Amino acid sequence: MSRLALRPTIGIDIGGTKVAAGVVDPEGTIIDRTRRETPSKNKSARVVEDTIADIVGELGARHHVLGVGIGAAGFVDGTQSSVLFAPHLAWRNEPLRDALQRRIGLPVVVDNDANAALWAECRFGAAQGESHVVCVNLGTGIGGAVVLDGVLHRGRFGVAGEFGHMVVVPGGHRCECGNRGCWEQYASGNVLVREARELVANGSPVAYRIAETCEGDPSRITGPMVSALAAQGDPAALELLEDIGHWLGVGLANLAAAFDPGLFVIGGGVSDVGDLLLDPARTTFRRTLTGRGFRPEAGVVRASLGNDAGLIGAADLARRSSSRRRDRAKLVTTRLLLPRRRDVAGNGTPVRRARRTAGGTGTAIDPVAPRRANGTWRRSVP
Numbered sequence: 001m002s003r004l005a006l007r008p009t010i011g012i013d014i015g016g017t018k019v020a021a022g023v024v025d026p027e028g029t030i031i032d033r034t035r036r037e038t039p040s041k042n043k044s045a046r047v048v049e050d051t052i053a054d055i056v057g058e059l060g061a062r063h064h065v066l067g068v069g070i071g072a073a074g075f076v077d078g079t080q081s082s083v084l085f086a087p088h089l090a091w092r093n094e095p096l097r098d099a100l101q102r103r104i105g106l107p108v109v110v111d112n113d114a115n116a117a118l119w120a121e122c123r124f125g126a127a128q129g130e131s132h133v134v135c136v137n138l139g140t141g142i143g144g145a146v147v148l149d150g151v152l153h154r155g156r157f158g159v160a161g162e163f164g165h166m167v168v169v170p171g172g173h174r175c176e177c178g179n180r181g182c183w184e185q186y187a188s189g190n191v192l193v194r195e196a197r198e199l200v201a202n203g204s205p206v207a208y209r210i211a212e213t214c215e216g217d218p219s220r221i222t223g224p225m226v227s228a229l230a231a232q233g234d235p236a237a238l239e240l241l242e243d244i245g246h247w248l249g250v251g252l253a254n255l256a257a258a259f260d261p262g263l264f265v266i267g268g269g270v271s272d273v274g275d276l277l278l279d280p281a282r283t284t285f286r287r288t289l290t291g292r293g294f295r296p297e298a299g300v301v302r303a304s305l306g307n308d309a310g311l312i313g314a315a316d317l318a319r320r321s322s323s324r325r326r327d328r329a330k331l332v333t334t335r336l337l338l339p340r341r342r343d344v345a346g347n348g349t350p351v352r353r354a355r356r357t358a359g360g361t362g363t364a365i366d367p368v369a370p371r372r373a374n375g376t377w378r379r380s381v382p
């Protein structure tokens with residue numbers, strides 16, 4: 001590895017309430033950190049830019065960095081340069097990359113926060129060694145991202161992975177997006193709070209511990225409060241998590257039908273309860289999976305990098321982008337870098353591996369040892 005490639009990069013995760021930033025080395029270790037409040041939605045786009053420039057100024061003064069990666073909650077275009085829409089910020093069709101590059105004098109990449117988080121899990125976390133991964137983050141809503149054949153898939157327009165708005169209950173709960181019955185109305189942190197509040201507001205006797213904890217005021221109920229009660233064994237809180245786990249499993253089975261991943265990585269605040277959520281999800285997933293009993297089954301695991309995943313992933317995407325630029329300068333084509341293996345189809349015939357370039361909106365994972373978690377490797381002939 002060249003000395004240049006050993007230099008750290010800055011990762012910045014712009015969330016609804018805080019901006020978390022860190023200097024990250026090539027092994028995915030955060031060697032320095034800082035944070036700021038997220039500027040209010042009412043402030044101009046320029047104020048968010050100021051915040052980012054301020055962070056880069058602070059961290060860049062202490063470290064000789066290669067570039068900057070930004071993960072933002074919102075739609076980012078497929079060229080990792082513009083934010084099309086960010087629900088918590090004033091960004092609308094914001095050409096963020098070029099504006100920031102001019103201002104801070106470093107290469108910048110911009111990506112969706114869920115893409116950045118999944119990228120980190122694939123490179124350094126729970127999904128290491130797996131080439132087909134779907135990530136589902138349960139926060140206020142549901143965020144998602146997809147890695148297929150070692151490549152992060154952003155979609156033709158950069159907005160793939162918005163699983164939270166798949167309709168799972170036609171005519172069901174009204175969603176903020178305007179539709180009814182979206183998945184995130186049944187399996188997210190917001191749902192945990194909504195359902196707990198409803199139980200307490202209705203004076204349900206099963207919810208007496210929850211009512212006690214919030215001192216009878218449903219508006220004081222939070223997700224972590226319900227999770228903590230579940231961890232203490234409170235039956236009502238456990239039931240609520242089971243319901244969310246059930247709906248999580250339904251959605252995962254749908255995603256398995258579409259993507260056939262080897263692994264699902266579940267992140268976000270609600271996933272902190274671990275198996276209290278994931279066991280019911282696995283049960284429903286198995287029961288709902290199409291072709292069950294006749295197909296290898298994807299694993300369902302908890303994300304391992306927690307709140308740092310977004311900034312670690314953004315930093316690594318910035319590193320990847322700068323090495324691609326160096327490769328282009330040397331007229332070297334970047335190819336998919338997963339390990340070569342003799343893939344064998346069901347009938348024992350070796351399957352020719354697709355040759356793909358990792359340009360466009362795809363980003364390829366580094367060489368890793370393949371993991372045969374739950375079945376055989378299968379791949380369609382291109």
Ligand SMILES: [Zn+2]
Pocket residue numbers: 164165175176177178179182
């Ligand atoms: Zn929706």
